Amino acid sequence: MSDRTTILLVHGAWHGAWCWGPVRERLEAKGWDVVAIDLPTVHAADKAELGMADDAAAVAEAIASIEGGVTVVAHSYGGVPTTQGALDPSVHHIVYIAAFALDEGETLLASVGGVEPDWWHIEGPLATAGDESHPPRELFFGDLDPxxxxxxxxxxxxxxxRAFREPLTRVAWRDTPSTYVITEQDAIFPVVAQEALAARSGSEAHRLATSHSPFLSQPDAVVDIIERAARV
Structure with missing residues (x-):
């Protein structure tokens, strides 16, 4: 359809393309072409050796493989490699969902205060999220059924x-329109920080009364926002 871009979905830290399932199903049912990628720092066999730049290259490669215009939707950490990698002129719009829309020279780690939160667990080159004191269901999925x-x-x-420590060298939101979805019941990403990133990036802001994962808890609302951004 000439008035529609292809939608590229980029997951956040520790997640995968699986997390977009409800959103992807709804978009495809409405006739949208959708691509969801697995970032290499989470899913590649050699992920311990990789960094944010490798994820950004994966985003750029996915964009280059799509014919026509692209709307990129990025969640949380996924906003970092998207900001670095979505520089192709075919990118029509970026939708940041509770995402780190960072600026040149910034890292995700620095943006959360320069010290790993106590629910991050670093073991050698790899990081995991959550434990008995900080269950993932409370960190990410607080408004889902058990x-x-x-x-x-x-x-x-x-x-x-390493993905959390590598700085951005390029910034796609400077030249590409963007939307920012603020998650108002987020247990790990303060609303005031999301508001600041949305304002600095010049994004059109939308607010959802959800946890950090609205693509699972309120997929219809997320689809509505994506559709508005993805139409040419």
Missing amino acids: AQAAWASAQLASQSA
Whole structure:
């Protein structure tokens, strides 16, 4: 359809393309072309050796493989490699969902205060999220029903810690329109920080009364926002 871009979905830290399932199903049912990628710092066999630049290269490669215009949707950490990698002129719009829309020279680690939060667990080159004191269902999935939250928590994987320490060298939101979805019941990403990133990036802000994972808890609302951004 000439008035529609292809939608590229980029997951956050410890997640995978699986997390977009409800959103992808709804978009495809409405006739949208959708691509969801697995970032290499979470899913590659050699992920311990990789960093944010490798994820950014994966985003750029996915964009280059799509014919026509692209709308990139990025969640949380996924906003970092998207900001670095979504520089192709074919990118029509970026939708940041509770995402780190950082600036040149910034890192995710510095943006959270320069010290790993106590729910990050660094073991050598890899990081995992959550423990008995900080269950993933409370960190990421607080507004899902228990069964859905347990399923999603079981899908989380380790990630290269290097990805959180590599600085951005390029910034896509300077030249590309963007939307920012603020998650108002987020247990790990303060609303005031999301508001500041949305304002600095010049994004059109939307607010959802959800946890850090609205693509699972309120997929219809997320689809509505993506559709508005993705139309040419």
